[in-house]
Structures are given as structure tokens and as C-alpha cells.
Amino acid sequence: MRADRHHRQDTREDEVMETYPQALLDAEQLATLTDLERALREPRAALLRGRKEQSRRVRGGAELQTRPETAALRADDTWQVRRPPADLTHRRVELATAATAEQAKGALASGADVWVADLEDMLVPTSRRLIAAQEVILEVAGTRTGDPDPGVPTLMVRPRGLHLDEAHLEVDGQPAGASLVDTVTFLARCGRLLLDRGTGPYLYLPKVESAAEAQWWDEALTAAEEALDLPAGCTRVSVLVETVQAAYELDEIVHALRERVTGLAAGRWDYIFSHLRTYGDRPDHVLPDRDAFTMNTRFLRTYTDLIVRTCHRRGVQAIGGPIALAASGPFDDSAAMTHARVHRDKAREAKQGFDGAWVLHPALVPVARQPFAERDRRRDGGEEVGPTPAAPDVDDAPDGQALRDVSAIPGASTLTGVRTAMRSSLTYLTGWLAGEGTVTIAGHVEDFGTVELARMQLWQWLSHGTRLAEGPTMSTLLLDRMLEDEVALLRRRGAREDLLEHAVRLLRDSVVADEPPAFLSQRAYDVLLGLGEAEDEQQETAGAA
Structure with a gap:
């Protein structure tokens, strides 16, 4: 019934005959996807069960650690990865945006080296938007060439993570894995086209937690x-290191x-979210307001140093993370301050040894590029710039301690921090349910x-009854009072009442739970599907009347 309702909704709104991915794949390609889902479903389920089991062990007091059986692999300096293709050898600035027509236009004119077309945190996964995103990706793929061109970004696609389902495609009565649906749809439509144009299908893999994944x-x-008759190994990938667990298995x-x-x-x-999800129930891991985090705090500096060291040893490019700042107009004070902060952040990454970095807005591409260009100029002049690779330990294990x-993070938990977290979450969730991915x-710049x-x-x-800097102790009573204030504010700003109610319920339920959901995005997706069904039922009732 659910699939039929979504089918009718998408047909009415978008004048397509089928939902995602059926609208994009022919019968043979869809059969291929179905066969792959059947073959890979149980291994994926086993990996997700493994995540839950490891989480229970850590909550029980165990510590994450490297695997003794792979010590020899970590210590072996002789192996490296396959060389990158020509159009992925120069990655000073990568621009990540939602895979929409408007964002694609800005990205292609941005001067970035790579455009990451995002199907995950920045895109609301309705059938209509996923169809439109894959159409945009196909259009961009048709303009690519394999010749490195500083003015033309190389296309990379970020599919959804292993933990997410695609409800619009059921196989044997169960929803297919969203990561597989996104990936196979991209490869089936664009793989051969990209190869014929001298480039290839490139992916950014999100939220990988282990070597098994x-x-x-x-x-x-x-x-x-x-299955798609593409050359073996033609799909090249980059990995987003955004989980604590992955840091122990980078090699x-x-x-x-x-x-x-x-x-x-x-x-x-x-990564910080993963840290909280992993250690959040420990009193000695209570973190201050988000603005207190800097990348020079010990746990974050250790994590990024580990990425750089691993990449340098193995012939992989190290890409720095985005700073979530929005660029305003070109001349106002806020834009100047944003540009200065982005420049400092990227200068730190260039000095640390990263090869390039992400940004989230086209206007920040030249700002982020400048520190890397300056470093490269100095290197070309014979200067020693960046860290000197250290000799590996016996097994080159990361420093778990x-x-x-997080003991040295400056700052405190404050009422302002609580209010900011509430306001940003409610504003974003209300907008997300209405279709805004960022x-x-x-x-x-807020995304999921x-x-x-x-x-x-x-x-x-x-959970810890944290005493805030202004004096009050965080409690359910304080939470609800502040939620009332924030809801009233969003109502005055014109938020849609039904979506706001869903946003409040999603946020509050996840905050007051004894054990918080691993990913709020999964629960939000269920609400999104329910909203689609409710709209269909209203249309059916109106039609019958």
C-alpha cells in the first residue's frame, strides 16, 4: 500500500510513471539492482549488527582498540594503493553541495577541483528529489573529460550510508539498502558514459566504521x-573518516x-557526533558548546594527524574537513570575518600536511585554495613545509588515549549553547521535512x-544533569520550557505547524530517551514517508468527495 501511495504522489507531482529508482532504470538494470540487493543484504545486516554489538561493549566499559591480527599489515611500509586517475591527482579544494540543478550550476562555475554531489546529509531523500538528483548527475557526467582542468571540477558522488534504507524499492518485502540503490543507479546510468569521456565513476563513501565495511x-x-559490464576496478572511491571506530582501522x-x-x-x-554517540554516557566525556571545539584540541588533532600520516604512508590524498560557515555578501563585515576564519582553518590544514580541503559554499573556494597554493609555491621554492613523516611504531597503532x-577542551556548557542546539535542530528538521537539505x-551551514x-x-x-555555566542544571523541566520558547519563536517566523510538531517530537524523543537513537535521520525518514502518505490520503478523500 505504501509503495502504491508514493507511486501516485510522485506521478501527480512530477509527471513520472514510477518512483526512485524505478523511474531511472530499465528492466534489466532494475533486475540487476534487485539481484545485488539479495546477494548483499545479509552481509550488510551483519555489519549493522556488528555496529550495535560494539556499541554495547563500549557502553559496558570496553575500549576501542586496534586488531592484533592486523599488526603486521599496519607495520608493513611496503604496500601502497593503486595510483589515482589523472583527474583526481590535484584536489586542493573540493566543494560539497546537494545534487540539485541550482547547486550544480554554482559548483561547476566555482573553480573547485572536485564537486561532491551529495545524496546523503544535504539532500532530503524523497523519491522526487532523488530522481532529480540522479538526472543532474547524469547531465554533469555528460560534460566531463578526463583531462585535468583547474577550471572544471571532477564529479564525485556521495551515496547514502549503509545504515539507511530506500523505502521506494522493496525486494522480497523488505526495503533495499539506500547505499546500494544510489550507487548502482549512478553506475548504471553514468559509469560507461564517464569512462567513454576519459574519466570514470568516482564515489565518496560515508560513515564507514571498519575494514569489514x-x-x-x-x-x-x-x-x-x-553485472553492468563495466571494467573491473573502474569505480574509484574516497572515504569520509567520520566515525571514531574508523580511526582504529585506517590502515x-x-x-x-x-x-x-x-x-x-x-x-x-x-566525527564529533560519533564521539558523543560512542562515549556520551561517560561523565568524563561531557563536551562543552559546539563553538568551543577547535581542531587543535587533542582528540581532534590526534584524529586528523592520524589521517595525514596514514595517507602519506600509503599514497592516498589527505583531504581536510569543511568548516560549517556560510559566506554572505562580498563586502560586508560578516563575510570578511567568515573568510578570515576559513583561511585560518585551511592554513592550519595545509601546515598539518593535508593535500586539500572541503568547503560547503562556492564563494569559499578561492579562500580555501589560497593557503594550499602558498604552501605549494614555497615547496616549489625548496622550502621544507609541513610535517616530517615520523617512523612507525612496531605496529603503528593509533594512540587510543x-x-x-577531551579533558583540555576550553569552554563550557551554557544556556546559549542549549538554545542554539535547540533552535538549529528545530529549524533544520522543520525545513528538512519541507524539502530543504541545508x-x-x-x-x-547546517545539514543533517x-x-x-x-x-x-x-x-x-x-542525561548527566550538566550544570550550565549560568547556574541552572539541565533537566527535563528546563528542556521543555526552552522548547516552548523556541517553538513560539518559530511560529512567529511562519513555520508550518504540522511540520514543526513533527520536528519537536523527533528532537524531544531523541533527547529524553534513556538510549538515544544511533541516527535521528532514520526516524526522520519514517516521518517523511508518513507525510507523503497523509497527503495522498487527503487527495483521495478530496477526490471521493
Whole structure:
């Protein structure tokens, strides 16, 4: 019934005959996707069960650690990854935006080296928007060439993560995995086209937590290439290192993908969210307001140093993470301050040894490029710039104590921080349910990754009864009073009442839960589907009347 209702909704609104991905794939391609889903479903489910089991162990007091059985692999300096293709050898600035026609236009004119067309945190996964996103990707793919051109970004696609489902495609009565649906749809439509134009299908893999998950991706891509008659190994990938668990298996992740991987990127906000999701119930891991985090705090500096070191050893490009600041007009004071902060952040990454960095707005591309260009100029002049690679330890294991050390983070938990987390979450969730994948709030670019962090901070402060800097103790009573204020404010600003009610329920339920949901995006997706069904029922009732 649900599939039929969504079918009618998309047909009415978009004048297409089928939903995502059926509207984009022919019968043979759809059969291929179905066969791959059947073959890869249980291995994916086992990986997700493994995540839950590991989470329970850590909550029970266990610590994350490297695997003794892979010590020899980590210590072995002789292996490196396959060389990157020509159009992925110069990645000073990568621009990540939602895969929409408007964002694609801005990205292609931005001067970035790579455009990351996002289907995950920045895009609301309705059938209509996913169809439109894949159409935009196909159009951009048709303009690509394999010749490195500083003025033309190389296309990369970020599919949704392993934990997400695609409700519009059921296989044997169960929803298909969203990551596989996004990836196979992209490869089926664009893989051969990109190869014929001298480039290739390139992916950014999100939220990878282990070498086993990296191996799943490699096997999935190998199977998809064979089924779609694409050359073996033509799909090249970069990995977003945005989970605490991945930091303990970086060498193993790279090794599992050694014939495909071209880059590791530091997903800073998702990484902090992962830290809270992993250690949030420990009293000594209560974190202050989000604005207190700097990349020079010990646990974040250790994590990014580990990425750089691993990349340098294995022949992989190290890509710095985005700073969630929005660029305003070209001449006002706020824009100048934003540009200065972005420049400082990217100068730090260039000095640390990153090869390039992400930005989230086209206007920030030249700002982010300048520190890397200056470093390259100095290197060309014979200067020693950047860190000197250190000799590996016996097994080159990451420093677990340093990766967990949040003791020296400056700042405090404040009423302002609570209010900011509430306001940004409610504003974003209300907009997300209406179809907005990114929202600029108080000069910050918010997507689902930053909202996941905000709601986890609220949960942590409430769970531990944190005493805020102004004096009050975080409690359910204080939470509800502040929620009332924020809801009243959003109503005055014209928020749609039904969506606001859903946003409040999503946020509050995740904050007051004894055990918070691993990903709020999963619950929000269920609400999104329900909204589509409710609209269909209203239309049916109106038609019958």
C-alpha cells in the first residue's frame, strides 16, 4: 500500500510513471539492482549488527582498540594503493553541495577541483528529489573529460550510508539498502558514459566504521561492475573518516580498498557526533558548546594527524574537513570575518600536511585554495613545509588515549549553547521535512550531520544533569520550557505547524530517551514517508468527495 501511495504522489507531482529508482532504470538494470540487493543484504545486516554489538561493549566499559591480527599489515611500509586517475591527482579544494540543478550550476562555475554531489546529509531523500538528483548527475557526467582542468571540477558522488534504507524499492518485502540503490543507479546510468569521456565513476563513501565495511563496499562495487559490464576496478572511491571506530582501522580500511581508494577526508562534525554517540554516557566525556571545539584540541588533532600520516604512508590524498560557515555578501563585515576564519582553518590544514580541503559554499573556494597554493609555491621554492613523516611504531597503532582525550577542551556548557542546539535542530528538521537539505542559521551551514551533533549534545547534557555555566542544571523541566520558547519563536517566523510538531517530537524523543537513537535521520525518514502518505490520503478523500 505504501509503495502504491508514493507511486501516485510522485506521478501527480512530477509527471513520472514510477518512483526512485524505478523511474531511472530499465528492466534489466532494475533486475540487476534487485539481484545485488539479495546477494548483499545479509552481509550488510551483519555489519549493522556488528555496529550495535560494539556499541554495547563500549557502553559496558570496553575500549576501542586496534586488531592484533592486523599488526603486521599496519607495520608493513611496503604496500601502497593503486595510483589515482589523472583527474583526481590535484584536489586542493573540493566543494560539497546537494545534487540539485541550482547547486550544480554554482559548483561547476566555482573553480573547485572536485564537486561532491551529495545524496546523503544535504539532500532530503524523497523519491522526487532523488530522481532529480540522479538526472543532474547524469547531465554533469555528460560534460566531463578526463583531462585535468583547474577550471572544471571532477564529479564525485556521495551515496547514502549503509545504515539507511530506500523505502521506494522493496525486494522480497523488505526495503533495499539506500547505499546500494544510489550507487548502482549512478553506475548504471553514468559509469560507461564517464569512462567513454576519459574519466570514470568516482564515489565518496560515508560513515564507514571498519575494514569489514570497506570490504563490503569493495565487493559490492566489484559485483556491480561485473553485472553492468563495466571494467573491473573502474569505480574509484574516497572515504569520509567520520566515525571514531574508523580511526582504529585506517590502515585496514585503506588496504581493503587499495585498488580503488584515492583519498581519506576528515568529516569533523560527524566525527564529533560519533564521539558523543560512542562515549556520551561517560561523565568524563561531557563536551562543552559546539563553538568551543577547535581542531587543535587533542582528540581532534590526534584524529586528523592520524589521517595525514596514514595517507602519506600509503599514497592516498589527505583531504581536510569543511568548516560549517556560510559566506554572505562580498563586502560586508560578516563575510570578511567568515573568510578570515576559513583561511585560518585551511592554513592550519595545509601546515598539518593535508593535500586539500572541503568547503560547503562556492564563494569559499578561492579562500580555501589560497593557503594550499602558498604552501605549494614555497615547496616549489625548496622550502621544507609541513610535517616530517615520523617512523612507525612496531605496529603503528593509533594512540587510543589521545583519541579519547577531551579533558583540555576550553569552554563550557551554557544556556546559549542549549538554545542554539535547540533552535538549529528545530529549524533544520522543520525545513528538512519541507524539502530543504541545508539551512543557514546564524552564519552556519547546517545539514543533517550538524543536527545529529546538536541533538546528541542536548541528550548528553540532560542525561548527566550538566550544570550550565549560568547556574541552572539541565533537566527535563528546563528542556521543555526552552522548547516552548523556541517553538513560539518559530511560529512567529511562519513555520508550518504540522511540520514543526513533527520536528519537536523527533528532537524531544531523541533527547529524553534513556538510549538515544544511533541516527535521528532514520526516524526522520519514517516521518517523511508518513507525510507523503497523509497527503495522498487527503487527495483521495478530496477526490471521493
